Amino acid sequence: MTTQADRTVDQLLRIPLAQCPPVLITGGAGYIGSHAALALLDLGIKVVILDDMSTGSSLLVPPNAVFVRGQAGDAELVSRVIAEESIGAIMHFAASISVGDSVSQPAAYYRNNLVETLGLAETAVNARIRAMVFSSTAAVYAEGSSRPLRETDPLGPINPYGASKAMAETVLRDIARASPHALSLGILRYFNVAGADPLGRSGQNSVHPHHLIEIATQVATGQRDMIHVYGSDYPTEDGTGVRDYVHVSDVAAAHVLMLQTILAASGQSLTFNLGYGQGQSVLDVLSALSVASGRPLPYRFTGRREGDPASLVADASLAASLGWTPRYRDIATIVSHALAWEAQRTKAVAVAA
Structure with missing residues (x-):
């Protein structure tokens, strides 16, 4: 599996949008996942949303997406959906995301953010999925840097939320690297995602808001x-x-570009920050x-x-190689x-x- 060099990624190739396969979005009834679904649907790409609705909302599910209720780690369900809907790629958003809750409920965070991701990755490999984009976070970095954080900076999460995401990154890289069918992996580390769809189709709709x-x-x-x-x-x-507050629609656009990029070369692994x-x-x-x-x-x-x-x-300058503007x-x-x-x-x- 090829990996990115230290901030020397040249302009990357992308497959045409018309060649993008149907995409399974886990957590697509949530805030960021629903915006990614809208971005793909707006481009004519088929979207299947998988969400257990523990924190998701039917208000955020686009009407022209296929919706399936369930968990990302449910191998039987996910395998069936992949086969029935001809899924070729996955965007994995389903996760628990409150820093405060992760401190008080660490077991739940490791179970949902790490164990469920492991199960999804195994299913993806067994189903010969071509590419997976993973929703990660700036919380994986070590504290103390006075300058903008780069992808090559040391990791050192200071809360279980960040730790669960850092572990999930490692699990996904290892599984993708060992995949006999060259699963491509894109990891996007968000800083603080905010805002809402400019057309008013989606936004934050939390039961217990913490943003x-x-x-x-x-x-x-x-x-x-x-x-x-x-x-x-x-x-x-x-x-x-x-x-570093970054607009959710810009984040969604970056997911589309990352998907096009990792689909263009089998076995590719990229990790980029998303911020301004x-x-x-x-x-x-x-x-x-x-x-x-x-x-x-x-x-x-x-x-x-x-x-x-x-x-x-x-420091999100590396994301420019995706064509992210x-x-x-x-x-x-x-x-x-x-x-x-x-x-x-x-x-x-x-x-x-």
């Missing part, structure tokens, strides 16, 4: 009285945590959302959360799209009630 922008839009739309800011004494400019290389503090985000909503957002400082790093910013890289656009979605979602929920 800053999702919670803040609920304050802006009057569903919450205030927002807690966890930590005011970080070694950052204003004392609050700094993150610019950090926004918690207070920066709240300020941008105040402007977008036309009202101040009440907030209160509280203690740091265990497992939260001070700063996470990407982000369209929505400013925080004002990101929070505006998120706010529009939340206002729309709130009305839909009220009507349904």
Whole structure:
């Protein structure tokens, strides 16, 4: 299996969209998975969504996607779906993603993020799947770097969520490398995914929200009285945590490009960051959302959360070799799209009630 060199990847080849096979998306009824489904469907590619609906929502499932309820690690079910729907590639999003919950419930995170991924990978190899794109995270990196993080920087996750994803990356690489049918693997390490589909077709719809922008839009739309800011004494400019917020539609576009790329060469393995290389503090985000909503957002400082790093910013220059050109890289656009979605979602929920 070929692997990428240290930040010297030349412009990569991609198969034409017309040659993309049907794609199975695990976790496709979730936030990022549903946006990837929309991106593929918009390009005329058949999508089959597999989701156990433990955190997914029927509101986010595109009407023109095939939907199957179940778990990614269910070998019998996944094998049947692959055969019946002529699946040629997999995008694996299904995972537990709350840093705080991973600290208090580590066993559940290792079971869902690692064991289920292992089962899916074995099934993919047995079914001769050509390519798999894996949803990973910047939480796999070690803390302490003062510069944007590169793909070659040391890994050292500080919470079980990041550790489960780092382990899953290793498992997938090993299985793909040993695959007799040359399974190609693409790993995308997200920084902080935010925003919503500009056409209003999908966005965050969590039962128990934990993303800053999702919670803040609920304050802006009057569903919450205030927002807690966890930590005011970080070694950052204003004392609050700094993150590289990347628009979910740009993330979805990167998945399509990664899929086209790893389908072009069997046995290829690539790992890329997805971010904009610019950090926004918690207070920066709240300020941008105040402007977008036309009202101040009440907030209160509280203690740091265990497992939260001070700063996470990407060096995503390597992703340019995919042809990735982000369209929505400013925080004002990101929070505006998120706010529009939340206002729309709130009305839909009220009507349904």
